[in-house]
Amino acid sequence: MVIATVKVPCVSFRSQLKKRCLLYPQRSFSALKSATRTATPPSTSKASTTSGQASATTSSNASRKSSIKNEKKAKKALTATDSTEAQLKQIESMMNMANTSNLFPTMDMWGTKLVTLDVEIPRDASLRMLFTNPGAFWHAKQHNFSNWLKNTFSMYTIAKARAFTGVNHDFRFSHLFLPRTWRQLGNVTSHSSASWLAPIRRIAMDNYLAIGRAIADKDEATLKALTTADHATKVNKIVRTRKPGEVWQWKVLSDVSDKALFQEKSLFRPLAISPGATIVSIRSGEVYVAKEPPKRGNRLVIHALVKFETTQELKVFTKQGQPVDAKSAEPHTVVEYLVLEKVGWYDNTWQVRDQIYK
Incomplete structure (x- = not known):
């Protein structure tokens, strides 16, 4: 009797698991997890038990x-x-x-408190500085050029929105190809009566005179109308800290008429007299961002830095009419840099919002 023996290949548990992982890589982790739970190792020796514990520890740390x-x-x-x-x-x-602004027409949704825009005082860059202090000369030139670029872009923004006070013009993109347009956009310090900023200079000078007289006369209603909240606090502090019984008389002695404000300046012909008010920096920004345009005006907030150079005198008297200090009453030149603000969707005049010191 012959007994036929058939050899059955011994396939280890590791090879089966490896093959299963290769065939189904997306279920490799689940297969390993189920195999470690249900599979029984072929031998129960101490070595296999130790290796099982080590693999279990490793797998737990990995998990x-x-x-x-x-x-x-x-x-x-x-x-x-x-x-x-x-x-x-x-x-x-x-x-x-933006959607509810139409439901409440008397409420200004965009009238939030704003910071002063980055208006800048131009720096002195005389030709003498090129030889005495060339580093400061080129630094001043860079500062002034940066201010000029910002001025020009702000002027373009105001022209595009047709927001120049007292100027009726139909600005179009094709006007940028005209030289006279760039003479307007790139020259904010112009003293010409044909400048787009000429009416603003006249308003700025009138408001400056009105504020000075209001401080001397303790006219808080005028100060409230011509100044914003921050600057109004400063001027009201001057009014309220005055000694009781004092009488102030404030006067500007220099010429502030249209003849002085609007003078033609050329390369070989300087200004005859001081113009009184000169815009040295201007900035604008679109703050009113509602979908519907404002009921009046435009979407812009404009800040103009105006240099006021005048000859003034301030006389202080007691109730009996005696001068308090005769020396301080002498005429003297005053140079001030004030920031004027115009909110495009408000029907009010230009207001002083800040003072910048050189």
Whole structure:
């Protein structure tokens, strides 16, 4: 009797698991997990038991690390989601303000407190500085050139919105190809009566005189109309801290008429007298961002830095008419840099909002 023996290939548990992982890579981790739970090793020796414990420890450490990484990723995702939701809420609130502005026509949704725009005082860059202090000369030139670029862009923004006070013009993009347009946009310090800023200079000078007289006369109503909240606090402090019984007489002695304000200046013919008021820097920004245009005016807020150079005298008397200090009453030259503001959708005049010192 012959007994036929058939050899059965011995396939280890590791090779089976490896083959299964290669065939189904997306289920490799689940297969390994289920195999470690249900499979029984072929031998129960001490070596296999030790290796099983080591592999179990390694797998537990790996699972802990992966869980920590997953928690960190989840926290980052939650933080990003929170920040995105906060931004969306801000955008939604702005859209609600824009949509509800028609429902409340008497409420100014965009009348928030603004900071003074980056108006700048031009620096002295005389030709003598090129030889005495060339570093300061070139630094001043760069500063003035930067201010000129910002002035020109702001003038273009105002012209495009047709927001120049007292000037009726139909500005179009094709006008940028005309030399006379660039003479207007690039020369904010012009003293010509044909300048787009000429009416603003006249208003600035008149308001400056009215504010000086209001401080001397304790006229708080005029100060409130011609100054914004921050500057009104400063001038009201001057009025209220005066000694009781004093009488002030303030006067500008220099010429502030149209003849002095509007003079033609050329390369070989300087100004005959001081113009009194000169715009040295101007900035503009579109603050009214509602979908519907404002009921009146435009969307811009304009800040103009005006240099006032006048000869003044201030006389202080007691109730009996005796002068308090005769020396301080002598005429003296005063140079001030005041920032004037115009809110485009308000029907009011230019107001002084700040003072800048050189």
